[in-house]
Amino acid sequence: MGGNDGERPADDATVCPLCAVGCTLAPSDGDGDRARGVSGPVNRDGRLCQRGIGAFDALGSDGRLTTPLVRRDGELRAASWPGALDRAANALSTVADEHDADALCFFGAPHCTNEENYLLQKLARSMGTNNVDNRARLCHAAGMTALETRLGRPAMTNSLAGLPDADVILVVGANPARQQPVAFDSYVRPAVHDGTALVHVDPRENQTTRAASVHLAPRPGTDALVLTALCALVTERGGVDESFVAERTSGYGSYAESLADFDADRAAATADIDPETLRAVADRIAAADRVAVLAGTGIEGGSDTADALVDLLLLTGSFGRPGTGMNVLRGLNNEQGATDAGCRPDRLPGHRPVDSPEDRARVAAEWGMEPPATPGLTERAAVERFGDSVHGALVVGENPAVEKRDASWLRDRLTDLSALVVVDLFESETTEHADVVLPAAAGVEKAGTVTNLDRRVQSLTPAVAPPGDARPDFEILRELGTRLVGDAFEYEDSTAAFDEWTRLSPVHEGMTRSAVADGGVQWPTAGDGSRGTAVLYEEAFETESGRAAFADVEVDTADAPADELTLLVGSRAGGVSAAGPSDERVHLAEDDAAPRDLEDGDTVVVRNDAAEVETTVAVDGSVREGTAYLHADVADPLVRDESATVRVRPASQ
Numbered sequence: 001m002g003g004n005d006g007e008r009p010a011d012d013a014t015v016c017p018l019c020a021v022g023c024t025l026a027p028s029d030g031d032g033d034r035a036r037g038v039s040g041p042v043n044r045d046g047r048l049c050q051r052g053i054g055a056f057d058a059l060g061s062d063g064r065l066t067t068p069l070v071r072r073d074g075e076l077r078a079a080s081w082p083g084a085l086d087r088a089a090n091a092l093s094t095v096a097d098e099h100d101a102d103a104l105c106f107f108g109a110p111h112c113t114n115e116e117n118y119l120l121q122k123l124a125r126s127m128g129t130n131n132v133d134n135r136a137r138l139c140h141a142a143g144m145t146a147l148e149t150r151l152g153r154p155a156m157t158n159s160l161a162g163l164p165d166a167d168v169i170l171v172v173g174a175n176p177a178r179q180q181p182v183a184f185d186s187y188v189r190p191a192v193h194d195g196t197a198l199v200h201v202d203p204r205e206n207q208t209t210r211a212a213s214v215h216l217a218p219r220p221g222t223d224a225l226v227l228t229a230l231c232a233l234v235t236e237r238g239g240v241d242e243s244f245v246a247e248r249t250s251g252y253g254s255y256a257e258s259l260a261d262f263d264a265d266r267a268a269a270t271a272d273i274d275p276e277t278l279r280a281v282a283d284r285i286a287a288a289d290r291v292a293v294l295a296g297t298g299i300e301g302g303s304d305t306a307d308a309l310v311d312l313l314l315l316t317g318s319f320g321r322p323g324t325g326m327n328v329l330r331g332l333n334n335e336q337g338a339t340d341a342g343c344r345p346d347r348l349p350g351h352r353p354v355d356s357p358e359d360r361a362r363v364a365a366e367w368g369m370e371p372p373a374t375p376g377l378t379e380r381a382a383v384e385r386f387g388d389s390v391h392g393a394l395v396v397g398e399n400p401a402v403e404k405r406d407a408s409w410l411r412d413r414l415t416d417l418s419a420l421v422v423v424d425l426f427e428s429e430t431t432e433h434a435d436v437v438l439p440a441a442a443g444v445e446k447a448g449t450v451t452n453l454d455r456r457v458q459s460l461t462p463a464v465a466p467p468g469d470a471r472p473d474f475e476i477l478r479e480l481g482t483r484l485v486g487d488a489f490e491y492e493d494s495t496a497a498f499d500e501w502t503r504l505s506p507v508h509e510g511m512t513r514s515a516v517a518d519g520g521v522q523w524p525t526a527g528d529g530s531r532g533t534a535v536l537y538e539e540a541f542e543t544e545s546g547r548a549a550f551a552d553v554e555v556d557t558a559d560a561p562a563d564e565l566t567l568l569v570g571s572r573a574g575g576v577s578a579a580g581p582s583d584e585r586v587h588l589a590e591d592d593a594a595p596r597d598l599e600d601g602d603t604v605v606v607r608n609d610a611a612e613v614e615t616t617v618a619v620d621g622s623v624r625e626g627t628a629y630l631h632a633d634v635a636d637p638l639v640r641d642e643s644a645t646v647r648v649r650p651a652s653q
Contacts, residue, residue, distance in 0.1 A: 173298015
């Protein structure tokens with residue numbers, strides 16, 4: 001059990017908005033926009049990363065939206081709050097009246113608080129639609145789907161604090177030393193120093209690789225094949241926890257038969273990794289008592305890799321104890337909370353299915369109306385129907401104009417909307433099409449709660465005032481809800497919404513704001529709600545049978561065309577003001593640069609059938625042969641059509 005294991009933060013402390021680790025910080029006493037670290041449940045020594053230190057940098061008035069805007073004569077013009085809210089409510093209600101509620105969609109944001117995401121999904125469902133979503137669901141769709149469907153909950157199964165208990169930590173498709181440095185330095189690096197084996201599976205060498213005992217750099221697209229090979233080798237070496245498998249899993253017999261015929265050497269050859277190194281990793285895992293997985297967005301692109309990781313953990317009995325489990329490294333600060341609050345088209349608050357009569361009745365008893373029973377549209381599906389069956393959108397802290405799809409197609413879809421209301425901190429590609437733009441407060445400027453990557457609900461305190469007339473999203477959604485729905489949105493403050501949410505969410509039941517303020521609480525709660533749970537599935541999985549089933553893995557090992565390189569895209573570091581200077585170069589292996597007559601520092605064009613970008617090349621050992629690595633900000637035009645490969649040529653050609 002775990003929960004209030006950190007000190008109560010200082011009165012002016014809040015949670016860093018730049019990633020999902022949940023570090024505690026406060027304004028510096030005498031250095032302008034710099035933040036100072038405060039001892040909290042995650043950063044116990046008060047340490048901050050460089051991004052955290054700059055958490056207040058971009059929150060001044062320069063570039064911020066500070067007054068409501070409404071479109072008049074084709075241009076966005078300043079308006080009063082009452083006028084802008086009336087215009088927004090009228091535009092959205094007109095769409096519902098002229099069509100139906102499903103002609104509306106509601107996009108939430110991982111940067112918004114739990115209470116704000118709760119109000120947004122309540123507004124959508126109170127108006128009669130389940131068309132509510134957030135991009136956090138898409139960012140980790142494969143990992144979270146595997147966790148939810150196979151184990152029970154779309155969440156990290158363990159806690160950061162338990163990682164030092166692991167014998168082997170397997171990091172797959174992630175670079176936590178760069179993306180979550182405080183968590184890595186506080187929990188992973190000390191474990192490695194104490195003897196834990198860190199195995200890094202990633203086609204690119206990066207900061208995490210430097211701390212690893214072993215680096216496996218498989219050919220892109222073969223991660224699932226390599227992990228299945230590890231499952232076969234671990235089984236061959238007697239590394240199966242037979243009692244765990246017998247008591248807590250199903251389908252092992254047929255799964256074991258398929259592994260018996262699996263050729264690990266052939267898999268290693270296909271993945272282009274050393275078979276002896278693969279066997280050495282299998283030996284470490286087979287000998288380990290506790291294996292933990294840290295997985296990032298690199299496991300996305302299909303369910304095979306996530307399923308193979310779950311299979312490996314089931315084989316070794318690595319669930320239900322500290323230092324084990326499937327730990328998905330969410331990126332943005334409230335990705336977990338947006339999902340927990342119900343900003344999903346198929347789930348009510350607390351991950352309850354919308355098509356469950358019992359769960360809808362529970363909501364109806366609280367709201368005074370029953371939410372619709374049919375799952376709604378995902379954000380991606382809703383955007384595809386803009387101007388067709390979807391005619392209005394409320395977009396909170398989101399920018400659908402920069403989805404990974406053709407930019408001109410997206411502009412046309414946004415233009416086809418009859419009503420577009422955007423709540424945000426800055427103007428964006430989406431606000432260019434908006435009828436109403438409402439200026440929001442940033443995370444360090446408002447009260448409420450957020451949930452970090454290991455399910456810890458933490459308290460926000462306004463550390464600075466928002467600029468101009470900007471308001472917290474909670475106040476904006478409360479005002480819109482009152483206009484569109486009525487007195488069901490007349491909350492005194494965010495605590496009232498928190499209390500309503502926790503009454504509806506089984507995993508938060510009994511949790512209080514006072515307990516959250518006192519160091520945070522990890523859901524699911526226990527007893528009186530002041531204590532949380534660090535490790536899920538200690539005795540059983542939350543499936544119908546209480547067991548977790550083994551999955552059949554089908555892998556695609558097709559090679560890229562000879563002239564093309566597999567595109568590796570580096571993650572954005574965080575959210576508002578988080579990115580800072582990024583590496584804009586395309587990284588190539590020497591064996592890929594030479595036949596293209598490229599040398600380090602040359603100007604090149606990276607292109608696919610959809611777009612091209614011009615940059616310089618870095619020829620180094622950080623990427624494996626057959627790949628090209630670009631930071632997400634640079635790669636954005638290239639990934640809009642979801643192409644997996646690129647061509648790299650000198651700019652002079």
